[in-house]
Amino acid sequence: MKDTCNNCGIIQILKIEVGRPASQSRNPKSQIGTRVGRGRFVNIKHMIRQIVLWGSEVLEHPSEPVTNITDAEIKLVQDMIETMYKAPGVGLAAPQVGVAKRIMVTDTTSGEKKDHLFTILNPEIVASEGEQFEEEGCLSIPGFSATVVRPKKLVLQGIDLKGKEITIEAKDLLARAFCHEMDHLDGKLFLDHISFIKRDMIKRRIKKLMRQGKWE
Numbered sequence: 001m002k003d004t005c006n007n008c009g010i011i012q013i014l015k016i017e018v019g020r021p022a023s024q025s026r027n028p029k030s031q032i033g034t035r036v037g038r039g040r041f042v043n044i045k046h047m048i049r050q051i052v053l054w055g056s057e058v059l060e061h062p063s064e065p066v067t068n069i070t071d072a073e074i075k076l077v078q079d080m081i082e083t084m085y086k087a088p089g090v091g092l093a094a095p096q097v098g099v100a101k102r103i104m105v106t107d108t109t110s111g112e113k114k115d116h117l118f119t120i121l122n123p124e125i126v127a128s129e130g131e132q133f134e135e136e137g138c139l140s141i142p143g144f145s146a147t148v149v150r151p152k153k154l155v156l157q158g159i160d161l162k163g164k165e166i167t168i169e170a171k172d173l174l175a176r177a178f179c180h181e182m183d184h185l186d187g188k189l190f191l192d193h194i195s196f197i198k199r200d201m202i203k204r205r206i207k208k209l210m211r212q213g214k215w216e
């Protein structure tokens with residue numbers, strides 16, 4: 001597992017308000033640091049984590065549900081958000097930073113618009129309808145993409161970082177992002193949704209990059 005800081009030079013110390021679910025944060029970038037208990041702020045160093053790539057075992061198995069939200073989960077989410085923005089990407093699942101927990105973050109505006117950051121623990125898709133066909137890539141499979149069919153609309157349920165139940169109705173890109181990150185939590189990748197021929201071609205090209213030492 002690659003679960004290391006690859007950018008130790010960037011360490012920010014900020015604060016966030018308690019009581020505002022991650023999904024309602026006014027500024028995604030503000031979710032760095034936390035308050036524990038009543039009024040006690042702790043400064044938590046956050047970091048950009050290394051994104052694990054195709055071939056890593058952690059991407060191939062279903063992740064475990066979160067049963068307890070501790071400082072470790074809060075730190076993980078903060079790191080995931082920073083890592084997603086830095087990449088940049090519109091979503092990231094915990095297995096992609098080497099942690100087999102059912103946690104995902106998404107921001108389809110890459111931090112440009114307010115209120116678009118979602119942090120969802122133990123997410124489930126409870127309803128979906130329609131279809132959309134769009135090109136899809138993955139931070140764990142850099143340089144490759146394929147057209148993947150996803151629901152046009154869906155309803156996602158889960159809990160936020162405070163343990164509050166949340167329900168989100170999503171369509172278009174956000175629905176796609178939710179499906180993509182849900183897949184990661186189930187040990188799947190977008191490659192599992194494309195034809196055998198296309199998948200095989202991509203895998204062979206990745207293996208060639210591996211042999212050349214260019215896949216890390």
Ligand SMILES: [Zn+2]
Pocket residue numbers: 137138139140180184
């Ligand atoms: Zn992905």
